[in-house]
Every structure is written in C-alpha cells, then in structure tokens.
Amino acid sequence: MLDFDMGKYGVYVWTSYGVTLLGLAGLIAWSLRAHAKRKAAVKALQDAAEAGT
C-alpha cells in the first residue's frame, strides 16, 4: 500500500523530493547535453581534418 498522505509534513516531504528529483534530472540533462555537444565538436574537427588532407 502506497501512502501519499503526508499529513502536516506535506510541505517538507514534497519539497525535499521535488528539489532532489529536479536536481538529479538537471544534473543528468546537463551532463548528457555537454557530452553530445563535445562529441559533435570533435567529429566536426575530424571531418574538417580529413577534408583538408
């Protein structure tokens, strides 16, 4: 049985879970985006190098 009724502690519990999940999701999104961007930048340079030779 799941209990979602936090009674008088609702504000504290939900804010805690909200901040945590948002922070985690933000960290993951930021890390993945930076990774994809750098991968694309390296590939572009490699392509340019190949085109130049």
Next chain:
Amino acid sequence: MINFLANPERFTRVTAPLRPWLAGIGAALLAWGLYLCFASPEDYQQGDSVRIMYIHVPFAYLSMALYAGVGAASFFGLIFRHALADAAAKAIAPVGAVFTVMALVTGSLWGKPMWGTWWQWDGRMTSVLVLLLFYIGYIAVHAAIEDEQRAAKSAGILALVGLINLPIIKFSVEWWNTLHQGASIFRADGPTIAPDMLWPLFVMIAATHVLSAWIILVRIDSEILARKYRALRAKLSYN
C-alpha cells in the same frame, strides 16, 4: 586496473558499453526505491517526515564519498601524473557539489519540523557546509587557471587539503554536542533502524550510487572529448 584505464582511448572503449547499463539499472533501482519510500510505514515519533531520510542520507553519503573520489583522483594526478586522473577529479566535483546542496537542503527541510530550526551552526552542519565550500573552491580554481596542467595542480592541492574535512564530518556527531543524531547504520553493533525503513534506504543508496557512477562516466568521457578537441585544433592550426 588503474594503469589499464589510464589510457583515455581505452577508458572510453571499456566504459562506453557500461553506460546504458548503469543508466537502466540506476533508473530501475530509483523507481523501486521511490516505491518503497512511500510504501514504508510512518515513524511512530516523526510521522511522515521520516521519508525525507530516504533521500537525505544517500546524498549525504555521496557528498562525502565523491569528495574522497576527487581527493583520490587528484592524488593520482599529482603524484603519478595519470592522464585521466585530473579529468576524473574535474568530472566528479560538480556532481559532488550538487549532491552536497541536496543533502543540506533536505536536511534543512527535515530539521525545521523535527528540531524547530532550518539551520544550526553545529559540528555536523557546519562541516558539511565547509565541504560544499571546498567543492566550490576546487571548481573555481580549476576554471580560473587557463593552463590545464597548472589548473589541475592547484585545484588538486586544494582537493587534498579538503580531505581533512571528511573525518571531521564523520565524527562531528560524536565530538561535539549537536542536534544531528549519531550514526545509525554503519555502527560497530549493527544498524539501529527497523528493517521496514532500512530497505527503502538501502535501495535508494544503491540507486543514487549507480546513477552517479553513470553521470560521472559520462562526464569523464566529456573531459576526454574536450582534451581531444583541443589537441585536434592545435594540430590543425599547425598544418
């Protein structure tokens, strides 16, 4: 093992196939953990506010474990000049800093209803705030110095100095009078938490550790790519 993975190309080759697995297992554990968080009983004293523990404790552990990681990687970087050590330390630091903020925020949100205060300048809370400052200092020093090797050296020394803070955090609840409770899981006489509450906590600890391993591998690979980019650009401009 460390020598084997110190080669950036090899590191990427070995860890890239692991990343989707870590992401999948981490997400599954997180879903299971969150289910258990709300399926577990209320505390007879703390009521529903005890559910904050299931997220506060894992991030508090990680905030320290990841700092130990930054310190260890910096040590290897400074002493053995491993090519990847600095990349690893630099990749871990922001993750640890975010988790330290989470530990502080969730602790504060738990402290208000239980202790009647958002914050107290006592041993545990102050030492964790100092941990956050070391993380921020490390990131700032690394970012401020343009020369990559000099940045790694200065930030690495700062990271090593900050290691002194880890035992202070751990034992702060024993050394000083504090609002924060003492250790209740990793104790010589075994955990003092009821099994109903230990399970969700363990699953959440496992989930957050696996997810942070995934995030860190992605970030280390980002650092490797950034270095590759700079090397390629330098090579191109010489031709």
